[in-house]
Amino acid sequence: MKTIEELERFMTEPSEALLRDLGQTEGDIMILGVGGKMGPTLAKMAKRAVNQLGDDRKVIGVSRFSSVEKKEELERHGVETIACDLMDEASIDHLPFAANIIYMAGNKFGTTGNEPFTWAMNAYVPGRIADKFRDANIVAFSTGNVYPLTKVASNGCSEEHPVGPVGEYAQSCLGRERILEHFCHVNGTNMLLFRLNYAIDLRYGVLLEIAKQVYEGKPVDVTMGSVNVIWQGDANEYALRSLLHTDNPARVLNVTGPETLSVRWLAHQFAKEFGTTAIIASEEAEESLLNNAAKAHRLFGYPRVSAQDMIQMIAEWMKQGGKVSDKPTHFQEREGAF
Known part of the structure; x- marks a missing residue:
């Protein structure tokens, strides 16, 4: 791939x-927080699927749309857009009903020093959304950060593992889940909590950050010794297919790739692609933030894009000077300070 x-x-x-599963759902699809890193491609995938199914239902993207270009781009792809600040209750009240909600809104980076806003965005607003769309089918994005760090040999945290969020961002994300679960119980809403880490695009993500360090001859910190990743297209597909698997009480689903990947190994793989040598800094800690997504793979199958595919595509993208986003994941963060 040479172009965006x-x-x-x-x-x-x-x-x-995806076409089979989406064909079993009914009603419009509204994506709240569509302006983030994953939202635009999720909306475009949903619209392409609806078109191929021959449906006349709408795919609606809701965001503040601080970028007019992003709004116009979605509209060119047939996605209807609504400019809305989800922190404004009157704006929420004016949103139309949609039978299927993908809730992606939240705040992560900039939490440190701005904790009240993060808690309001991550744990207050979800309650307003859940109450507004009490009669909808809701897939709500969450994060593997609600889990504690675990030993690599443990094979990561399954959905049954006790939560143990580190830092205020992760704590606020658990707050989001608890608020959503409360309204799910009170209103009888069918819901799925989509605990994701980490989605990979050629323009941003964990693998790009490691590749960039290797390419630029910078040392790679391997203290957070292992990671889980999934191609963004696969994560988006899982989210849309999850509309068939909401439940009451709310269902929890971990979402990531099947491998536990060594950061050291990834650095050396990129070094091979670039014809250079990886510089490794530090030593691996005994524990990492790891997510076991075996249940998602049983429901949806393994991701279509493998870890090796992602490594090769990212290396080629970098070598040809492909556009990248300055949106670091801070996946090495062990104290939860984002």
């Missing part, structure tokens, strides 16, 4: 499984 257009065509191509 080629990348997004590949990333938003609906699979036969």
Whole structure:
């Protein structure tokens, strides 16, 4: 892939499984927080799927849309857009009803020093949304950060593992889940909590950060010795297919790739792609933030894009000077300060 257009065509191509599952749902699809890193490609994938199914239902993207270009781009792809500040209750009240809600809004970076806003965005607003859309089918994005660090040999945290969020961002995300679960119980709403880490695009993400350090001859910190990743297109597909798997009480689903990847190994793989040598800094700690997504793989199958595919695509993207976003994941953070 040489252009962003080629990348997004590949990333938003609906699979036969997605078409089958989405065809079993009814009603419009509204994506709240569509303006983030994943939202635009999720909306485009949903619209392509609806078009291929021959449906007349709407795909609606809701965001503040501080970027007019992003709003116009979505509209060019047939996604209806609504500018809305979810921190404004009157704006929420004026949103139309949609039978299917993908809730992606939240705040992570900039939490330190701005904790009250993060808690309001991550734990107060979800309650307003859950009450507004009490009769909808809701898939709500969450994060593997609600889990504690675990030993690599443990194979990561399954959905049954006790939560143990580190830092205020992760704590506020657990707050979001608890508030959503409360309204799910009170209102009888069907819901799924989508605990994701980490989605990978060629323009940002854990693998790009490691690749960039290797490419620029900078040392790679391996204290957070292992990670889980999933291609963004696969994560978006899982989210849309999850509309068939909401439940009451709310269902929890971990979402990531099947491998536990060594950061040291990833650095050396990128070094091979670049014809250079990886500089490794530090030593691996005994524990990492790891997510076991075996249940998601049983429901949806393994991701279509493998870890090795992602490594090769990112290396080629970098070598040809592909556009990247300055949006670090801070996946090495062990104290929860974002």
